[in-house]
Amino acid sequence: MTADAATGELRTRRGASVSRTDVRPSPLAARRRRLFWPLLVPAVAVYLVFFAGPSLYTVWLSFNEWGGAGPMSFIGIDNYRRLLEDPAFQQSFTNTLWIILGVGGLTFLVSFALTMVLRDMKGRKAARSILFFPNIVPSIALSILWGFLFQHDGLADALVGALGMEHPPNWLGQSTIFRVIMIGLVWTSTGFYTTILMAAVDQIPPELYEDCDLAGANTFQKFRHVTLPLMWDVVGVCAVLWTISAVKVFEFIYAFAGAAGQMPDTGVWNTALYTYGEAFASGGIPRYGSAAASAVVMVTLVGALVVLIRRVMRRDTVQF
Secondary structure, eight states: OOHHHHHHHHHHHHHHHHHHHHTSOOHHHHHHHHHHHHHHHHHHHHHIIIIIHHHHHHHHHTTEEOOSSSOOEEOTTHHHHHHHHOHHHHHHHHHHHIIIIIIHHHHHHHHHHHHHHHHTOTTHHHHHHHHHGGGTSOHHHHHHHHHHHHSTTSHHHHHHHHTTOSSOOOTTSTTTHHHHHHHHHHHHHHHHHHHHHHHHHTTSOHHHHHHHHHTTOOHHHHIIIIIHHHTHHHHHHHHHHHHHHHHTOOHHHHHHHOOTTSOOOGGGOOHHHHHHHHHSOSSSOOOHHHHHHHHHHHHHHHHHHHHHHHHHTOOOOOOO
16 A cells, blocks of 8 residues: 555545544534423324314214214214205305405405505504504404494494485395495404505515606506515415415304394304304204314315415515
């Protein structure tokens, strides 16, 4: 072996020994590794006991018939078949889609419009607080207030009368009450999503809007070509949040359209109210199996819509 070869082999061995020394974990890393499982196991246990376990039990219950007492009777997919044939569930499912798509679309249109107005508005922080206020108040209180506004000789009738209409519509009639509920949901939801969107708009460099002003762009053109592309990821997150929350709407409809101790008319039910009605009906034997099947359908609907939204709104991130 030549001297150069021996020197190279010695350097290789030294490098290997140094590398083995370098990969030895530090005391802090070793301590973190020892704490990993003690900290993870309680969280996993809570998740399994309070979420995964009840969810799997709900799926199992949806294949059974059970009134809350006594043994269960396995009936397969009969509960799901009954849902498809039940006019009340069909109406509830349709109303849920109206809330997700109709109320959601109108909410985002109003939020986009407010975003264009608030971006250059003086005192926009105070305006945001006013818009966000309905999200601080409980839904029960909001639904009661909404009922006072649309009751006979209420504020809505006064406004319609001021416009020259002698006979205002029956806002709380069965043909119009669900539309009033949808408008109320838009009112209660717009401030929340406007606040989130405005937080994204605040991160956009003002130089981009100055360039738009020099190019002579109007407010809508600024929103279309600058604001919307740069906050697109936030819009996708808001769409997912709305889909999840829209399926769970319950208190507003229950308190606004229902009487004291009574369920609202089935014409204004959504799937959340249908599930509640099946499980805690005021008369008759509770049908927990059917209620569980309705809950499973709700979860499946949310999962499918979230996946669809993420696919439709997927795009390359715009750097700014």
